[in-house]
Amino acid sequence: MVSDVAHELRTPLVNVRGWLEAAQDGVAEIDPPLVASLLEETVLLQHLIDDLQDLALADAGKLRVHPKPVNVRSIVDQVAAAHRGGAEAVGVELSVHVDGEPDLSADPTRLRQSLGNLVSNAVHHTPPGGQVTLRVRSSGDEVLIDVEDTGTGIDEESLSRIFDRFWRAEKSRSRAAGGSGLGLAITHHLVQAHGGRIEVRSTVGEGTTFTIHLRSGAHRRPAGPSSASDSA
Structure with a gap:
């Protein structure tokens, strides 16, 4: 499970870091398309974290609903x-x-x-x-x-x-x-x-x-x- 989580988190983090380092070195320009791409990667990360939180609650027997x-x-x-x-x-x-x-x-x-x-x-x-x-x-x-x-x-x-x-x-x-x-x-x-x-x-x-x-x-x-x- 931990290995799977690390694999899922690694790709978007590597993408975000790579583009930010390129911008810092002057190789890439922080333009609207790049900002949109970085935002998409962070949204993917947020969704993954939210999903993991739900699964942690389920594993702990605390995933409850209010009908x-x-x-x-x-x-x-x-x-x-x-x-x-x-x-x-x-x-x-x-x-x-x-x-x-x-x-x-x-x-x-x-x-x-x-x-x-x-x-x-x-x-x-x-x-x-x-x-x-x-x-x-x-x-x-x-x-x-x-x-x-x-x-x-x-x-x-x-x-x-x-x-x-x-x-x-x-x-x-x-x-x-x-x-x-x-x-x-x-x-x-x-x-x-x-x-x-x-x-x-x-x-x-x-x-x-x-x-x-x-x-x-x-x-x-x-x-x-x-x-x-x-x-x-």
Whole structure:
């Protein structure tokens, strides 16, 4: 774990240091494009640190949620709105379909974080012209939230490792394109903290669907001495 963290931190730090040293030596000019590049690297570092904090809380048994009645339609609309610009920029259509008005109690911040991780992952793995769909429906005593894509798909061997930390289905993918490798692991922990579960189905070359199962109208609050909600 420590080795993986060091590897993930090293690349953006080396990039930032290299450009700053070049500027100090007069080899590079601090112009707007360089500032934008350095800002992007520091944002990546911040995201990685935030993800590591969430995982540390999960390992300590302190990753807690604060459930309350939520409007699921509003939450998925917010997640879609936050990612639609990025999806459109790479030629991917992002849509939302909500069946009725599902009754759900959840931590809205953590639910948005979980869905955001899944949507971001789906967009990154969907080629131009593809689709990513957020779908919500009720099934028995559960509310099901699907994040479905028409992307590259995941082979059967990889599916067993999909929620492992720092693991990427495509080893050649850069951090900028593939994220920190922690998003799915964090999503798995957050769904469990809600008393739910997450499953994944995939066909190589056709796409992948992640489904979050949460108890419908469940107002039971997971026990625990502290909360991670403010660290999102």
